[in-house]
Every structure is written in structure tokens, then in C-alpha cells.
Amino acid sequence: DAKTTQPNSMESNEEEPVHLPCNHSTISGTDYIHWYRQLPSQGPEYVIHGLTSNVNNRMASLAIAEDRKSSTLILHRATLRDAAVYYCILRGYSSNTGKLIFGQGTTLQVKP
Amino acid sequence: KAGVTQTPRYLIKTRGQQVTLSCSPISGHRSVSWYQQTPGQGLQFLFEYFSETQRNKGNFPGRFSGRQFSNSRSEMNVSTLELGDSALYLCASSLAGGYSYNEQFFGPGTRLTVL
Numbered sequence: 001d002a003k004t005t006q007p008n009s010m011e012s013n014e015e016e017p018v019h020l021p022c023n024h025s026t027i028s029g030t031d032y033i034h035w036y037r038q039l040p041s042q043g044p045e046y047v048i049h050g051l052t053s054n055v056n057n058r059m060a061s062l063a064i065a066e067d068r069k070s071s072t073l074i075l076h077r078a079t080l081r082d083a084a085v086y087y088c089i090l091r092g093y094s095s096n097t098g099k100l101i102f103g104q105g106t107t108l109q110v111k112p
Numbered sequence: 113k114a115g116v117t118q119t120p121r122y123l124i125k126t127r128g129q130q131v132t133l134s135c136s137p138i139s140g141h142r143s144v145s146w147y148q149q150t151p152g153q154g155l156q157f158l159f160e161y162f163s164e165t166q167r168n169k170g171n172f173p174g175r176f177s178g179r180q181f182s183n184s185r186s187e188m189n190v191s192t193l194e195l196g197d198s199a200l201y202l203c204a205s206s207l208a209g210g211y212s213y214n215e216q217f218f219g220p221g222t223r224l225t226v227l
Binding site for chain 2: 036041042043044045046087097098099100101102103104105
């Protein structure tokens with residue numbers, strides 16, 4: 001599975017947008033980009049995923065570079081509840097498994 | 113719909129003992145995966161079960177084993193516990209487990225402490 005690189009930590013102010021970057025220079029043409037987050041004392045939860053086009057859902061937006069070698073998770077208005085570890089994960093289109101390979105992720109701190 | 117449940121939530125064992133952890137997936141989900149989370153190694157994949165068969169396995173010693181029942185509930189067992197097995201053990205379920213777009217739903221985890 002291709003590897004992803006994320007900054008160890010980021011800070012944000014409450015109610016401001018947050019852009020969480022992820023580099024995946026060895027991504028293959030059939031790899032989907034998934035984001036999960038883990039709130040304190042909880043299991044990870046799905047945030048969003050995409051292949052080529054930018055994606056939006058109620059939690060966040062995912063902006064994917066044209067060459068797909070990087071992506072950015074965008075939280076439009078950070079709240080204190082968004083403080084978590086964010087993981088960027090690649091999954092092959094034909095992946096016949098539930099296996100997720102987690103990196104170290106980005107710890108997001110949100111300041112009031 | 114109820115989420116993924118794991119029992120027990122907390123467990124204390126001593127070295128050399130064995131332990132069994134349980135996971136009940138979301139109703140209708142057939143794939144169950146297990147992960148170990150430690151401060152040093154982060155989240156690591158243990159194994160995945162689908163329709164009572166182990167479909168994928170991570171890089172863990174044979175002391176770690178699991179199984180899945182016909183109702184999709186899963187158990188994992190760790191024999192001859194070592195201090196390094198102290199961790200948060202997470203279970204995740206999904207509809208089919210395969211395909212890149214299948215969302216994984218995680219339980220709250222079982223915190224295992226080995227003394």
C-alpha cells in the first residue's frame with residue numbers, strides 16, 4: 001500500500017477554517033484517499049473519501065491535487081469538538097479487505 | 113441502529129495469562145477487523161474476518177488469534193500475555209469489508225493492561 005505523509009501537529013482557532021495537508025506521492029491511479037479522525041478516548045471515525053474530484057459532506061471537504069500526489073482536508077469552521085488526530089489513508093479500488101493502514105496522523109489542537 | 117460494541121471496556125491481566133475480547137458489529141455488517149493501538153506504534157492492523165473466515169492478517173505473533181461466529185460477532189484472543197501487549201484494542205465493522213468506499217465503523221475499544 002502506498003504511504004502518506006502528514007504533519008505531526010497543527011493548531012487552529014475556533015470558528016476558523018483548518019486545512020490539513022497530506023502527501024501521497026506514490027499513489028496509484030486506483031487508490032482512493034480516505035480520511036478518518038480519532039477523538040480523545042474514542043475509536044476512529046470516517047470523515048470523507050475521494051478519488052479525483054473534490055468532495056464535500058456535512059463534516060468536511062476534501063481537495064485533491066490535479067496530479068493526486070497530495071490532498072487537503074478542509075474543516076470550514078473548526079470547533080473544539082474537532083480537536084482530534086486526523087489520519088489520511090490510501091485504499092486501492094479493488095482492495096478486497098477492510099484493512100486500513102494508519103500512519104501517525106496529524107494532531108489538531110483547536111484553541112477557543 | 114446500534115454501533116459497534118466491545119466488551120469488556122477495561123481489563124487488567126498479569127503476564128502469562130490469556131485474554132479474550134469480544135466485538136459485536138453493526139447489524140448487517142459481515143466484516144470485522146481488529147486493531148491494536150499503543151503510544152509507540154500507533155494503530156496497527158491485527159486481522160480481519162469476513163463470513164467466519166480470516167481474510168487478512170497483520171504482522172503479529174501467533175499468540176494473537178481471532179474468530180468470527182455465524183452472527184458476525186468476533187472474538188480475539190491473546191495467549192501468554194506480555195507487558196508489551198498493554199494497549200487499546202479496537203474493533204471495526206463494515207458491510208462487506210472490501211471495496212475502497214466501504215466505511216469502517218469503529219467501536220470504543222477495550223483497554224488492556226498487563227501487569
